[in-house]
Amino acid sequence: MSILYANDLTKSFGATVALQGASLSLEPGEILAVMGPSGSGKSTLLYCLAGIFTPDDGTVTFGGRRMDSLSDRERTRLRRTAFGFVFQFGQLVPELTAVDNVALPLLLSGKRRTAAYEQARSWFPRLGLTGLEGRRTGELSGGQAQRVAVARALVTGPEVLFADEPTGALDSLTGEMVMDLMVDTVRAEHTSVLLVTHDARVAAHADRQITVRDGQVIDAGARVR
Amino acid sequence: MIRVGIHLALRSGREALARLLVTALSVAIGVGLLLSVLAMYHAYRDTIAKPCWQCTATTDANGPLLWSYSEDEFGGRTIDRLDVATLKPDGPVVPGLPAMPSAGQYYASPALAALLRATPADELGDRFPGTMAGTIGAAGLQSPDDLVVVIGHRPAELAASPHTLRTAAIQTAPRGLSTSAFYQFGFALGAVALLVPLLVLIGNATRMAAARREERYAAIRLVGGERSQINVIASVDAVLGALLGALGGIGLYAALRPLLGHIPLLGFRFFDDTITPTVWGFVGTVLAVPAAAAVACLVSLRRVRISPLGVTRRVTPPPPRFWRVLPLLAGLALFTIPLVIAPADGRGTPGFAVLALVLVMTGLMIAGPWLTMMSARLLARWTVGGSSLLAARRLADNPRASFRAVSGLMLAVMVGTTLAALVPAALASQDTTRTSPLRDVLRVGFFVGDQEKPGPGTIPGLPPEKAATLLAKVATIPGAVAVPLYRPARTGQAELPADGPLAGDGGVDVRCSDAHRLPALGACPAGAGAVRMDASAMYTDNLRALNEYLPFIRSDSPVTAEDGSGGQLLSDLLVGVDGPATLERVRTVLSGYRDDIDSFEMPMTFGEVGDVRARLFLEIQRIVTVLAGVTLLVAGCGLAVAISGSLVERKRPFTLMRVTGTGVGTLYRAVLLETVLPLVAATAVAAGVGVTVAYPIARALAPGRHGVVLPHPSYALTVTGGLLVSVAIIAACLPVLGRITATEKARFE
Ligand SMILES: Nc1ncnc2c1ncn2[C@@H]1O[C@H](COP(=O)(O)OP(=O)(O)OP(=O)(O)O)[C@@H](O)[C@H]1O
Ligand SMILES: [Mg+2]
Numbered sequence: 001m002s003i004l005y006a007n008d009l010t011k012s013f014g015a016t017v018a019l020q021g022a023s024l025s026l027e028p029g030e031i032l033a034v035m036g037p038s039g040s041g042k043s044t045l046l047y048c049l050a051g052i053f054t055p056d057d058g059t060v061t062f063g064g065r066r067m068d069s070l071s072d073r074e075r076t077r078l079r080r081t082a083f084g085f086v087f088q089f090g091q092l093v094p095e096l097t098a099v100d101n102v103a104l105p106l107l108l109s110g111k112r113r114t115a116a117y118e119q120a121r122s123w124f125p126r127l128g129l130t131g132l133e134g135r136r137t138g139e140l141s142g143g144q145a146q147r148v149a150v151a152r153a154l155v156t157g158p159e160v161l162f163a164d165e166p167t168g169a170l171d172s173l174t175g176e177m178v179m180d181l182m183v184d185t186v187r188a189e190h191t192s193v194l195l196v197t198h199d200a201r202v203a204a205h206a207d208r209q210i211t212v213r214d215g216q217v218i219d220a221g222a223r224v225r
Numbered sequence: 226m227i228r229v230g231i232h233l234a235l236r237s238g239r240e241a242l243a244r245l246l247v248t249a250l251s252v253a254i255g256v257g258l259l260l261s262v263l264a265m266y267h268a269y270r271d272t273i274a275k276p277c278w279q280c281t282a283t284t285d286a287n288g289p290l291l292w293s294y295s296e297d298e299f300g301g302r303t304i305d306r307l308d309v310a311t312l313k314p315d316g317p318v319v320p321g322l323p324a325m326p327s328a329g330q331y332y333a334s335p336a337l338a339a340l341l342r343a344t345p346a347d348e349l350g351d352r353f354p355g356t357m358a359g360t361i362g363a364a365g366l367q368s369p370d371d372l373v374v375v376i377g378h379r380p381a382e383l384a385a386s387p388h389t390l391r392t393a394a395i396q397t398a399p400r401g402l403s404t405s406a407f408y409q410f411g412f413a414l415g416a417v418a419l420l421v422p423l424l425v426l427i428g429n430a431t432r433m434a435a436a437r438r439e440e441r442y443a444a445i446r447l448v449g450g451e452r453s454q455i456n457v458i459a460s461v462d463a464v465l466g467a468l469l470g471a472l473g474g475i476g477l478y479a480a481l482r483p484l485l486g487h488i489p490l491l492g493f494r495f496f497d498d499t500i501t502p503t504v505w506g507f508v509g510t511v512l513a514v515p516a517a518a519a520v521a522c523l524v525s526l527r528r529v530r531i532s533p534l535g536v537t538r539r540v541t542p543p544p545p546r547f548w549r550v551l552p553l554l555a556g557l558a559l560f561t562i563p564l565v566i567a568p569a570d571g572r573g574t575p576g577f578a579v580l581a582l583v584l585v586m587t588g589l590m591i592a593g594p595w596l597t598m599m600s601a602r603l604l605a606r607w608t609v610g611g612s613s614l615l616a617a618r619r620l621a622d623n624p625r626a627s628f629r630a631v632s633g634l635m636l637a638v639m640v641g642t643t644l645a646a647l648v649p650a651a652l653a654s655q656d657t658t659r660t661s662p663l664r665d666v667l668r669v670g671f672f673v674g675d676q677e678k679p680g681p682g683t684i685p686g687l688p689p690e691k692a693a694t695l696l697a698k699v700a701t702i703p704g705a706v707a708v709p710l711y712r713p714a715r716t717g718q719a720e721l722p723a724d725g726p727l728a729g730d731g732g733v734d735v736r737c738s739d740a741h742r743l744p745a746l747g748a749c750p751a752g753a754g755a756v757r758m759d760a761s762a763m764y765t766d767n768l769r770a771l772n773e774y775l776p777f778i779r780s781d782s783p784v785t786a787e788d789g790s791g792g793q794l795l796s797d798l799l800v801g802v803d804g805p806a807t808l809e810r811v812r813t814v815l816s817g818y819r820d821d822i823d824s825f826e827m828p829m830t831f832g833e834v835g836d837v838r839a840r841l842f843l844e845i846q847r848i849v850t851v852l853a854g855v856t857l858l859v860a861g862c863g864l865a866v867a868i869s870g871s872l873v874e875r876k877r878p879f880t881l882m883r884v885t886g887t888g889v890g891t892l893y894r895a896v897l898l899e900t901v902l903p904l905v906a907a908t909a910v911a912a913g914v915g916v917t918v919a920y921p922i923a924r925a926l927a928p929g930r931h932g933v934v935l936p937h938p939s940y941a942l943t944v945t946g947g948l949l950v951s952v953a954i955i956a957a958c959l960p961v962l963g964r965i966t967a968t969e970k971a972r973f974e
Contacts, residue, residue, distance in 0.1 A: 052533050073451065079533070080449020093441045095237040105448040107229045136238055152448065 003028045003192055004160055009048055009058035010215075011041075018044040019055065020215040026160065031183065031193040033206035041215040042196045043164055049194060050083055050162045051075035063159070080109055084153030084161045084191075086182070088168040091149055094138040098129065101137055102152045109156065123151040127181050143174035150182050154189060161186055164196045172201070179205050226454055230461030233441075240965075244873070245466050251430035251866045252470020252518075255423045256510055257477025258859060261485055262419060263502035264478070268485075268495035272367050277400035278319050279305050281392055288393030289316030290325070291383040295819050298827045299349055299809060301836055304337065304372040306353075308389075308819075310380040317395045319375055321365025326377030330358040334366055334373040348809035352816035354378075368493035386820040419856050421586050425633035426863035429870065430470070431463050431518040442526075447533035459526055460519040467518035471511045478502070488851075492840075545595040545624055553588030556581055557917055585918060586636055593628040593635065593907060600906040604898070611887070612894035619899045627903050630867035631951070635907035637860035638947045641853045642915025661768045662745030662775060664832035667800040667811055668763055671821050672712055686712050686794025687821050695798070698814045704803035705811050708739045708746070710760060711793040713785070733760045733796050734787045740778055743801050747776025755788035760797060764826075768835035802830070857947060861954050868900055868958045873965060880966045892966070893959050900955050908948055 002025035011019040018041045026032050026049075034042050047053040049060055051067050052075075060067040062082070067075065085091060092101045099120050106116035124130055127147040137145055146166055153161055166182065167175030183205045186193050195206055203209050211219040234245065279294055291310040296303050311325050318325055322332055331353050333341060338360050341350050353374055361373055383389045442455050450458075486497050502510070560581035601620030604613055620627050671687040687695065692709065699707045710733040734757050737749035749756050762774035787793060802808040808830065815828050822828065829837075872879070879892055 047534070076446070076449055076451050078449075079447070083449075085447055085533075091444055091447055093237075093444045095241050095441070096233070097236070100233075100236060101444075104445065107232075108445065108448065108450045108454055110226075113228070113232070156449075 001028075002026055003063060004049060004194070005061040006045070006049055007059045007061075009045065009055040009060070011044055011048060011053060011055050018215055019048065021058070022212065022215060022217050023058075024049075024210060024217050026192050026194060028159075028192055029187075029190045030208065031186065031195060031206040033203035033209040034194065034196045034212060035198060035200075035203055035209055036212035038198065040212045042198075042212050044215075045212060045217075046162055046164050046194060046196050050085070050160075051078055080105060081156060082159045084156065084158035086146065086149045086153050086161065086163040086166040088165040089142070089145070092137040092145060092152070095136060097133065098135050098137055098140065098144075098148045099124070099133040101148060102155050105152065105156050120151075120155055123155055126185060127151050141174075142170050143178055146170065146178045147181060150178070150185065154185060154191065157189065158191060161191050161193045163193060165198075166195070167197070167199070167202055175199075175202065226457045227461055230458040231465065233458060234462045234465050237441075240873070245469070247866060247869065248430045248466030249469035249473055251862055252427050252467050252514065253473030253477055254859065254862055255427040255430070256471050256474020256514055257481060258419065258855065259423055260474060260478035260502045260506065260510060261481050263506045264482070264485060264500045265488065265490060265495075267501055267503055267506070268499040269490060271499040272491065272495055274399050275364075275367055276320055276395075276397040278365065278395045278397075279307070280398075280400060281394070281396040282390070283392055283394055283396070284390045285393035286391060288391045289313035290392050290395075291378075291380055291389050292392050293383055293386055293389040293819075295388060295822075296827050297352065297816060298812060298829050298833065299340065299344075299372065300805060301833050301840075302370075302372055303827065304374060306373075307375045308378055308383060308386075309375060310378040310383045312380055312391075317393070319361075319365055319395060321362035322375060323359065326355075326358050326375055328377050328379040328382075329355040331355050331374055331376040332359050332361050333357055334361045334371050336370050337372040337374055340372065344809070345806075347813055348806055349813065351813045363496050363498075366496075367491075369496055370493050388820060419852065419859065421590075421636050422633040422856055422860040422863060425629075425636070426859055426866065427467075427470075427514065427517075428521060429629065429633075429863050429867045431467055431521060442531045443533060446531050452531070455531060456523055456526060459522050463518040463522035464515040467515040468511070471514045474510065474514075475507065544621075545598050547595065549595040550588075550592045553585060553592045553914070556584030556586075556588040557914065559584060560918055561920075582918070585914060586639070589635060589639060589907075589911060589914060590632055592910070593632055593903070594624040596906050596910060597624040597628040597903040600902050604902055612891045613898055615891070615895035616898035616902065619895075620902065624903075626871065627899055628907070630864060630871060630900060631904040631907050633860035633863035634857075634904065634947065634951050635860075635911045637853075637856045638908050639911035639915045639918075640856055641947055642912045643919045661772050661831050661835065663743075663771065663799075663830075664768075664835075665802055665808075665830055666743060666745075667802060667808060667828055667830045668797065669800075669815055669822060669828040670764070670797045670826050671818075672794070672796040686796050687818070688794060689792055691818075691821070692795035695795075695814070695818060699798075699800060699811060702807060702810045702814070704807040706742045706801035708735065708743050708799040708801075709789060709795055710735050710758075710797040710799065711787065711789040712796040713757065713787055714791065714793055732757045734758075734785050734789065734793065735778070736788045737778075743799060745775060746799075747778035747782075748780070749778055750780050750782065750784060753782075753784040755785050756782040757785045757787075758782055763797065768831060771831060857950065861950060864900075864951055865954050865958055868896070868955055869961050872896065872958065872962050876965045879962065883966045889963055889966070892962055896959065896962060897952075897955060901952060904951055904955075905948065 004026040006025070007023050009019050009022045010017070022041065022045055024032070024034075024045075034045065036042050044053065048055045049067075051060070051062075051070065054068055058068070062078070067078075070078070079085075093104070096104070099117060102120035102123060103116045106119060107113065111119075121133060124133055127150060129144065129147055129151065132140065132144060132148075135144075137148060140148065146169075150166070153163075163182070167178055170178060179202055193206075195203070197203050209219075210217050234241070281292060281294070289312050291312060293308040295306050295308070297306050298304065307319065309319075309325060310328070316325065326332055333353075338357065341353075341357070344350065353376055355376060358377075361375065363369075366373060442450075442459065445455055445458070482500070485500050486494060488494070597620055601617050601624065604620070605617040608617075672685065696707055696709060699705050713732060713734055734755055735746075736755045737753050740746045740749060740756075740758075746758070756778055758777040759774070760777070762771055762777075765771050789795075800811050802811060812828050815822070882892065883889060
């Protein structure tokens with residue numbers, strides 16, 4: 001029983017067709033790598049699955065519910081409670097500290113401040129970030145910032161983590177370290193991951209790989225592990 | 226969520242804190258000045274609403290009061306003098322008095338009481354019979370500086386005077402100020418002129434670097450923040466700055482407050498306790514400014530779509546179109562037409578003109594983006610190079626934002642130009658010459674024809690015996706030189722020319738031996754004992770006109786045999802004085818002859834008469850200068866805030882450009898261009914609009930002198946000065962650019 005399931009998605013931006021009949025499914029606890037050339041529609045697919053975009057056509061089902069027909073409010077609630085996000089860069093609020101950023105989703109859910117910060121702090125050692133809690137995120141290195149982003153994505157205990165080129169802005173060594181930490185953590189948390197990347201070494205961390213070309217999933221992907 | 230908002234606003238680092246402070250500071254300046262304007266307005270309303278008991282004119286044959294009001298002078302200031310006698314008890318009482326003074330007593334205003342203590346009795350105190358019973362309270366005065374005296378008499382003492390009227394009711398209606406329309410207009414002009422840049426400043430300050438915050442809103446949306454949560458967080462951010470600013474503004478007002486008491490808005494100071502924005506003003510400000518900030522913030526949020534991936538405009542705004550100029554043109558027409566059609570009709574015009582002014586100013590704001598876009602096109606066409614390309618791009622992309630930065634200053638320039646054009650025109654039309662050979666000569670008239678000055682009675686002139694006593698008294702004052710002028714017994718005996726300054730029957734007879742003592746009057750024809758001279762110019766308050774008529778006596782003045790010895794009535798008296806003390810002594814003597822002098826024709830020297838006019842206009846000019854300065858200051862703050870905001874907003878692209886090798890000099894030039902260009906374009910238009918607005922008013926002020934408005938050097942000065950100040954402000958903001966784009970702080974991963 002897949003946790004997230006997309007069927008025959010289409011999405012256009014004006015004249016540009018980004019998705020044309022893309023389908024995929026994500027199993028609980030699975031790490032799924034989405035590969036493909038630049039401009040093929042990987043990010044668009046991810047945004048549709050995460051409820052950031054609504055597809056023009058086709059269905060997205062999450063936990064047995066149709067996502068594409070949910071209101072913006074409900075999709076927002078899902079993002080807050082069930083999903084986490086790690087992007088290439090820029091998803092952190094630069095003028096806030098690292099721990100502020102990690103605590104932010106909890107605060108938005110209405111959690112008490114002290115509890116939220118306690119919980120946020122507990123993630124720092126797990127991702128090798130001890131001592132960086134008070135740093136402004138504008139003053140962190142790229143690898144550190146991505147690990148903070150992972151912590152922020154996972155702090156609410158999401159069911160699915162959406163990662164779009166999480167190591168895209170990092171050198172290979174740092175990228176490798178971030179991926180190792182992230183994979184270890186999501187395995188421990190039993191979180192499913194949709195990992196968009198064009199880097200085969202990054203995709204190698206996944207359980208399964210699929211390839212997107214011209215807005216279609218051309219290779220449903222065999223289980224690697 | 227409000228707590229989260231406050232938390233985020235306060236914990237977002239030094240830059241955010243600095244932004245909060247700048248916002249608060251700008252709002253504080255705005256609010257402080259706003260409260261000051263409100264306070265002055267309250268004092269103004271309070272003062273003009275005070276009853277004009279001096280204006281009492283209704284007669285009642287059975288009334289309880291004998292009332293004789295007159296005006297006197299001391300040291301260039303007017304003394305309101307009421308001589309009153311009570312016929313029946315329980316009559317009305319002048320406001321500010323515990324009771325009407327009984328015979329032999331008088332009440333003086335505090336300022337007059339102080340003056341009485343400081344001045345020898347023969348210069349002032351002797352004018353008021355009796356003893357001081359107390360001071361007049363604020364209810365009976367318009368200003369703490371008012372010189373007012375209410376003197377009690379026995380009924381018999383007043384009954385005989387031609388000025389006395391019997392009344393039952395003291396006027397409770399306020400004074401119908403002849404100048405009030407002018408002041409009201411000036412006040413409204415000033416308030417509007419100051420308010421608009423103030424609002425622009427407050428608006429710019431609360432909106433400062435909205436784009437920087439938008440980044441954060443996208444991040445909040447990504448982690449599942451709802452729109453309403455963003456609204457709350459954003460509002461908290463805006464309200465926090467505005468609230469701090471409003472409180473700071475109250476502090477600033479408290480600091481300004483002592484100065485406000487010295488502003489002679491109506492030509493005199495207001496009572497200190499009337500200068501207050503009132504409790505409601507305070508409460509309203511503290512509530513309204515943050516509320517307005519929140520609303521402005523929410524409105525600006527409505528215009529953007531904050532998605533988890535970033536912030537996009539809901540719709541790309543179409544380029545500004547030509548229709549934006551139309552409201553401005555309509556406002557100008559509204560302004561110009563009525564004044565041109567009926568320049569003399571001052572009554573209905575001020576309110577209308579204020580409306581038109583508001584339209585012109587909003588019209589300028591609406592037209593601004595279009596002007597900015599047009600100037601960007603010109604820039605793109607006429608220049609080459611990296612910085613001008615950058616500037617033109619920015620201007621064309623977002624003419625509204627670029628214009629917003631300079632809008633306050635543009636209004637300041639417009640107002641400055643209007644005032645710079647108006648004041649000299651008003652002054653020129655008033656001929657405020659203050660020099661004259663007759664400057665230190667007191668003039669007093671004893672003849673009032675009832676066809677000229679309707680009043681309780683005609684005053685024919687001073688009879689010979691009375692005149693002789695008066696002249697004898699004046700002669701005892703050292704330094705006083707009296708020249709009596711007599712009414713001709715029969716007109717037509719010595720013919721005056723039919724036209725020219727000597728036309729009409731304003732002729733008086735003067736003995737040459739007397740006239741000789743005031744050389745400025747002129748020299749008699751040889752051998753003449755007395756001549757007839759024209760005295761009509763003597764009662765002008767325009768010294769330039771007076772000087773044109775001098776000398777009154779010429780070699781061709783008609784010789785007359787009437788030299789005052791044949792029982793002629795004394796028509797006027799000229800008294801040359803050698804100093805202020807002498808002058809006041811002469812006036813003290815004259816105050817015994819109040820019944821024989823027109824009660825509104827105060828004995829004044831020609832110099833004092835000229836000074837009254839000049840002082841009034843100099844005061845207006847001073848207020849206007851202060852106002853223009855404050856407006857410019859406010860507008861300058863607005864510009865600085867807007868530019869710093871626009872720089873902070875584009876921190877990222879600017880840093881990127883520096884990282885990729887764009888020199889900081891190129892960026893400086895680009896920013897300078899993109900701000901100076903709309904500024905210059907807007908200033909040119911504003912100056913033009915200012916002239917257009919000023920011209921009809923100046924025409925109305927000085928009919929028949931259409932030429933006086935243009936050109937005046939102060940135009941160029943105001944405009945160039947305003948521009949230089951702005952460029953200086955912009956230049957002062959540029960170092961911010963260098964700091965925030967320092968490459969060593971760059972982070973793009
Ligand atoms: N907001 C948008 N507006 C218009 N077109 C868009 C938008 N987002 C994506 N596209 C277009 O849709 C197509 C797919 O874009 P998408 O970002 O999904 O590609 P991608 O596979 O993620 O590429 P990359 O590996 O370079 O990130 C592209 O042609 C892109 O130009
Ligand atoms: Mg992509």
